[in-house]
Amino acid sequence: MELKNISFANKTGIITGAAQGIGKAIATQFVEMGGKAVIVDINAETAEQTCKELGNAVYYTVDLSDGDEVVRVFEQIAAEQGRIDVLINNAGIVNTDDFATLEREKWDKVLAVDLTAVFLICQVVFRHMAEKGGGRMVNIASVAGKVGGGFLGTSAYAAAKAGVISLTKSIAKSGSDQNIYCNSVCPAYTKTPLVSILTGEREKKVLEGMTLHRAASPSEVANAVLFLASDAASFVQGENLNCDGGLLMNG
Numbered sequence: 001m002e003l004k005n006i007s008f009a010n011k012t013g014i015i016t017g018a019a020q021g022i023g024k025a026i027a028t029q030f031v032e033m034g035g036k037a038v039i040v041d042i043n044a045e046t047a048e049q050t051c052k053e054l055g056n057a058v059y060y061t062v063d064l065s066d067g068d069e070v071v072r073v074f075e076q077i078a079a080e081q082g083r084i085d086v087l088i089n090n091a092g093i094v095n096t097d098d099f100a101t102l103e104r105e106k107w108d109k110v111l112a113v114d115l116t117a118v119f120l121i122c123q124v125v126f127r128h129m130a131e132k133g134g135g136r137m138v139n140i141a142s143v144a145g146k147v148g149g150g151f152l153g154t155s156a157y158a159a160a161k162a163g164v165i166s167l168t169k170s171i172a173k174s175g176s177d178q179n180i181y182c183n184s185v186c187p188a189y190t191k192t193p194l195v196s197i198l199t200g201e202r203e204k205k206v207l208e209g210m211t212l213h214r215a216a217s218p219s220e221v222a223n224a225v226l227f228l229a230s231d232a233a234s235f236v237q238g239e240n241l242n243c244d245g246g247l248l249m250n251g
């Protein structure tokens with residue numbers, strides 16, 4: 001497929017955390033390009049509102065920190081939606097505590113939402129895609145996972161996101177023979193509610209590191225994600241794409 005022909009017509013895509021932020025931008029473009037969005041989020045009210053705005057969308061609610069519920073809900077989605085062509089693991093939470101004082105409970109929560117849920121969801125959807133002849137997964141990591149974190153997330157977040165990058169490669173290795181693709185994207189500072197705490201001097205410092213000297217809009221990150229979710233990325237497998245305004249330059 002050529003880039004100019006990218007379309008998600010007749011395709012169903014699950015996007016986690018799509019009630020707002022980057023996930024909402026991904027779901028919006030996915031629907032605009034002909035697809036049906038399945039939004040999975042903890043926030044029913046915002047998810048319902050987003051669904052109404054998008055039109056060709058449905059939503060399911062689940063707290064991704066509850067592993068048993070994650071498996072139950074994704075098995076339900078696979079059964080009810082018939083075929084899942086695309087999976088975008090986008091939902092995430094941050095923690096900015098100092099390493100020395102980070103409590104075990106908070107570590108567990110970040111790892112549960114940002115890494116274990118990604119593993120569980122990919123596993124359920126992998127089995128489904130294998131049965132149906134293939135599909136495309138994109139996991140949202142973060143530059144924090146490559147540099148040990150920063151203002152936008154410290155040790156737990158950085159460790160979880162590093163895990164997502166590596167897990168992605170491992171799923172890609174298992175998926176290639178079954179026409180299942182798995183790639184990841186590392187955004188840097190992107191203007192969403194998640195990073196509303198980043199203001200003043202701290203924001204200035206982050207922007208100094210990005211050679212474009214500005215934050216991304218959610219739709220700029222969505223562009224990178226949807227390229228990888230499309231058949232135009234038919235020779236890209238297990239790759240991590242920085243979408244970071246020139247921060248790491250492939251580091």
Ligand SMILES: NC(=O)c1ccc[n+]([C@@H]2O[C@H](COP(=O)([O-])OP(=O)(O)OC[C@H]3O[C@@H](n4cnc5c(N)ncnc54)[C@H](O)[C@@H]3O)[C@@H](O)[C@H]2O)c1
Pocket residue numbers: 016017018019020021022023040041042043062063064065090091092093113140141142143152186187188189190191192193194195
């Ligand atoms: N915004 C940034 O600067 C930035 C930078 C790098 C990576 N990221 C990553 O991009 C992804 C999206 O971030 P965002 O900025 O759009 O965040 P956001 O906070 O704006 O949106 C996150 C969404 O996930 C949902 N969510 C949170 N916890 C959940 C849970 N336990 N169960 C189910 N849903 C849950 C929220 O309700 C929300 O709709 C995250 O994985 C984040 O780590 C963001």
